[in-house]
Amino acid sequence: MNGNATFRTTDTAVLSVTAVDAPVVRTSEEFDAMIGDAYARNGLRPGMLAALAGITERRWWEEGQDFVDGAIEAGRLALEEAEVDPSRVGLLVNTSVSRAHLEPSIAVRVHHELGLATHCLNFDLTNACLGFVNGMQLAASMIDAGQIDYALIVDGEGSREPQERTIARLSGEDSTAEDIVSQFATLTLGSGAAAMVLGRASAHPEGHRVVGGASRAATEHHDLCVGDFDRMRTDTQGLLVSGMGLAADLWKEASAEFDWADMDRYIVHQVSRVHTSRTAQALGLDRSRIPLTFPTYGNVGPAAVPITLAKEAPHLEQGDRVLLMGIGSGLNMTCLELVW
Numbered sequence: 001m002n003g004n005a006t007f008r009t010t011d012t013a014v015l016s017v018t019a020v021d022a023p024v025v026r027t028s029e030e031f032d033a034m035i036g037d038a039y040a041r042n043g044l045r046p047g048m049l050a051a052l053a054g055i056t057e058r059r060w061w062e063e064g065q066d067f068v069d070g071a072i073e074a075g076r077l078a079l080e081e082a083e084v085d086p087s088r089v090g091l092l093v094n095t096s097v098s099r100a101h102l103e104p105s106i107a108v109r110v111h112h113e114l115g116l117a118t119h120c121l122n123f124d125l126t127n128a129c130l131g132f133v134n135g136m137q138l139a140a141s142m143i144d145a146g147q148i149d150y151a152l153i154v155d156g157e158g159s160r161e162p163q164e165r166t167i168a169r170l171s172g173e174d175s176t177a178e179d180i181v182s183q184f185a186t187l188t189l190g191s192g193a194a195a196m197v198l199g200r201a202s203a204h205p206e207g208h209r210v211v212g213g214a215s216r217a218a219t220e221h222h223d224l225c226v227g228d229f230d231r232m233r234t235d236t237q238g239l240l241v242s243g244m245g246l247a248a249d250l251w252k253e254a255s256a257e258f259d260w261a262d263m264d265r266y267i268v269h270q271v272s273r274v275h276t277s278r279t280a281q282a283l284g285l286d287r288s289r290i291p292l293t294f295p296t297y298g299n300v301g302p303a304a305v306p307i308t309l310a311k312e313a314p315h316l317e318q319g320d321r322v323l324l325m326g327i328g329s330g331l332n333m334t335c336l337e338l339v340w
Contacts, residue, residue, distance in 0.1 A: 004214040004253045012140040013207025014338060015082035015197045019310035020074045022059035022191035031187055035170050042177035049187055054273025058190035058298030060160040067098050068106055070193030071156030072113045078152065078195035086115050090148025091139055092122040095131030095155045097301045110154055129269055130328030131155070131302035133336055139198045140210050150199045155303040159189035166231060185225070185234035188272060190298025194306035213336035214258065216250040218242060225329035239329065240275060244282050246333050251283050254335065263289065264320040265312060269327050270294035270304040316340045
């Protein structure tokens with residue numbers, strides 16, 4: 001049968017969520033200047049990143065700095081904030097899209113650097129920009145099942161190298177308008193890292209309870225955004241329209257089981273101004289309850305949702321209802337409810 005996959009948790013809470021900023025700020029004006037001649041030659045106007053996407057800047061790691069270091073630092077901070085001894089972590093999941101090699105997993109280095117125990121399961125889980133939310137769902141299932149006491153989810157993303165390669169290609173004399181449009185989404189990406197510790201709600205009344213959520217697939221759209229180590233090709237309009245259709249279908253069916261019409265915060269995946277506006281309009285969300293990080297951080301892939309949650313956390317009050325809304329190219333979507 002077609003429809004949503006729904007789930008509810010019984011004894012899982014978020015104990016901490018942390019973000020680590022990449023230190024180098026690169027503005028959209030700088031990118032426009034680098035590609036400027038190609039814009040003019042192909043009859044395009046600079047400024048699309050700021051005017052259309054609403055992204056004025058994004059961040060890079062320093063030259064030679066590793067995005068995995070960011071994931072490790074975010075994980076260390078999350079464990080410290082949760083006051084959880086690393087030896088008690090039973091599951092480590094890395095959800096990064098970015099990677100420098102195919103094997104071994106990024107998780108093994110994070111596991112080693114954080115000094116996690118030999119009994120701690122560790123692996124990578126990738127599902128485009130939805131990976132972190134999927135990691136949370138998996139961790140909650142294992143905590144509820146009694147298999148582990150604590151889980152650590154990490155993510156580190158690095159956009160510097162793909163953006164440097166893309167800018168070099170697009171600024172070349174043979175680049176076309178089609179090249180610029182199809183690779184435009186690469187220029188919206190950002191760098192950063194995030195981590196989260198989850199544990200038993202019954203053992204941590206101070207935690208933020210994971211309620212449950214719903215997921216839905218629309219994998220007929222798997223060819224709209226395809227990326228490899230060299231470049232990312234995106235049908236921006238097709239991805240927007242198909243993503244909105246998926247969101248509307250999930251939302252309509254989920255309304256029979258979840259009351260998400262009046263949440264205190266909606267932590268949506270950070271793509272662009274257009275995506276956020278269309279999502280709010282399609283689902284009837286109060287835009288004042290949607291905190292934004294994309295204007296100055298860009299789209300930080302699967303780290304975008306936890307980074308936005310970490311930066312909004314100081315403004316949340318006990319009892320606030322928070323909905324995490326992740327969507328990944330492919331297409332897949334999950335909404336996950338928390339009570340702060």
